[in-house]
Amino acid sequence: MTSRIKANRAIEIFALLLALVWTSAATAVVPGIEGTVTVGGGAGGNDLRAFQLWARPGYIVTGEGNTVYMWGYAQGIATPMNHPGPNLIAQVGEEIRVTLTNQLGAGVDTSMVFPGHVVDASGGTPGFMTNEAANGGNVTYTFTATHPGTYTYYSGTDTSLQTEMGLFGTIVVYPAAGQPSGGGTSGQAYDVDNSTFDFEYLYVLSEIDDAIHNMVENGLAAEVNMNERKPRYWLINGRTGPDTLFPTGAPYLPNQPNGSLSRTCVNHDVLMRVVGAGHDPHPFHTHGQNFRVIARDGRPRVSSAVSPVSDVGISDFTLTVNPGQTYDAIWTWKGENLGWDIYGHEPDPVTYPLPPHLPPLEANEDPADHGKPLPVLLPEDQFLTFGGFWSGSPFLGQDGTLPVGEGGLNPHGGMYYMWHSHTEFELINFDIFPGGMLTMMAVEGPGVDIDGTVCP
């Protein structure tokens, strides 16, 4: 049943929750599970990393207050199922072993496939694509993570229906010494020099036609017609907007642990790991800056096999994300060429007697714009309408006065950019805006702590 909440009330509730639970939102390293490592336990003497997943039904929550019956993957026999499935974190060269136990219910077989890897399956019964587990049974998949990169897994049984129901997830393989080791450390995505990053974020794009889920929930799966599918929800990391902005691990979204609110500092490199997981293409659009694609499907975009950098990736601001495909891109906001000083530096001859009477440059500030005034006169408050992310000041890291009750979603005065599917009707939840496939990237000012990285 759908309970429709008026848009402005939704913003009020949203702002209250955000103010209460504001820490960092999506963590600055990709969320995931690391399984169990047995040193030297692999067939080739390499390390063995084992994961156990349970395919199980559950419910997710949508931004306008609906719940949808899903099939997801749980990390434990009694823990909530996750949608999408957990991100599996591994190191290059390891042997990966995934044991899947099927708890989807009577008559439903399931399996997992891992494009980009050569997989050996044991247990279960041979199915069309790989070995499948009957309800209550299990099957084990083994492969070697030969190359670093961003990968996906999904059900290889009745793939069209089972991926619609939610059975997909991701794998991140780090190169040697590539995984960030905690707050404030950088990482590397591939064995190419320009794949280093200060922050990394995962964006898994999908859709839901909840009518199909209702049919499956009520035992009518045999009557589902996938060729007449019409999605009503669009999701990033298993959440509709604006739930995408709530923290990773939010306790009120137990089956949808991964947020996608992203934060960075000026001139810091953000690694975008973007994965298509549903059935439809989406033009993923980054405001604020172009990104540079450095890899596709877990392989760097290089002009030759010995190229030390990814030298033939495109620079763009819209990424066509197709189901099954993965994309790695680097996004770096430099605040260059804006024509005005983003810190609001003004001449102060008393404090700075020497011309041009300006305070020193901030770290990573564009010298060409130092001290240049904002080229417009901001209207007074009574002539403005307000979005929740307006801090009251146009300057990075600062806020200003706001009418009572306005703002509140931008406590550090950052520059907020909406990252979203540019298919505009995908920004709704069951016809209610805002929602759907949208999230935010915030560029924070000096002194802000992002998961242990303090912006200079």
Added chain:
Amino acid sequence: MKTLKLTTLILLSTFVASAGFAQVASYSLVAHQSTKTMQDGAVVNMWGYYDATGAAPASWTTGPELHVPATASTLEVTLTNNLSEPTSLFIPGLAPEVIAGVAGEPVYSTSGSGIGRVHSFTHETAPGATETYRWHNVTPGTYLYQSGTNPSKQLQMGLYGAMYHDANDVNPGTGSAVDGAEIYPGHTYHQQVALLFSEVDPVINAAISADDYGFGNTVTSSIGRTPKYYLINGEEYDPLNPTAIGTEAGPLVLLRFLNAGYQTYVPVIQDLYMNIIGDDGNELPHPRVQYSIEVPAGKTHDAIVAIPCELADRNVVLHDRRGHIRNQIADDPGTTSVVETEEADGGMTVTFQIPIDTACDNCADLSNPTQTDVDADGFGNLCDADLSGDLMTNFGDLGLFIDAFVNQSNPAADFNSDGVVNFGDLGVMATGFGSPPGPSLAVY
């Protein structure tokens, strides 16, 4: 050169060589009404092309595959129109021969409000008539040929087929067509497979076939088209009919992707990566290494897959990851309740079957007939001085080699397999120093 595809026929082209002019590849086709019986028993109305030198096939297929030999640069197709409305032939990406007032120019119709609208991209063949279409300067690549007339109506009826032209019709290494061919200069393949994607809405096709389509008719347009059948090479998936690959003179398989449908498909192949080298008949400056490929409507792509030894005796599945893999298997049009059940694992799916003895060589550039690989890492000894296993031959490996040289304790350092670790092996290491081991077709 051998080709393997699911159903289409190869035409023998009529080859015309004129002194002083480039050679011409000539074909003659007939456009006709036909039907196809789907796996659920439904009989669907289709329009298709068949080879004019033979009889009309009993059942609709995608148009005959046209091959423009490497020594030709002109394609000429004579079309006989057995439909009851005008049609034409059009190849996206190739400019037609233009003869003013005669050929290659768009044809306009006039709407009810007196506005001229393009009805055909090129000259039309009237019902019952025969016309000739030519394209000069055909460059290497894979191309769709299709109706160029009212394509939103005619294309979905099935008026499409594949055409290809290679830079070299023989394997440049051996000079023999038995050993494969070369699509673009420098891109050799041993076997090719065409994958032509399309979809069918039987309701619209029936209306078009009955001349009950358009303004004032039962089906007014193709808006709201809801396909029920998703096809590759004009066929639904048949699990009893896998496509054998890796059986030819070598492990390089060229996949020619074409989309004659009206929407995007995203084929994903398991266990393998593709080197995507061609886009709409343009050679890409750098191969794109992906296991997936976006194929929008009208697109063609060329991708080469190297079958590695470790996949011998395995099946590899390719399917549309957008999920068009469930075709209708039952329909009950006689009742008011619409229950259309579908089969799982069908539609746009291909199973590639790799034989047990697929060609593989663990030092692909060197002669190592014994394929000795002491450390069993997939790189034969003769091209594997990477003793540390970090996929690079460098000073770390030199240190290990010196240790093996002194102690004669590590047979993996006997690169030339002569029973001893000595200066002969040092020479092998020197050759590969600073490079990764291999190349090996046994390593994925």
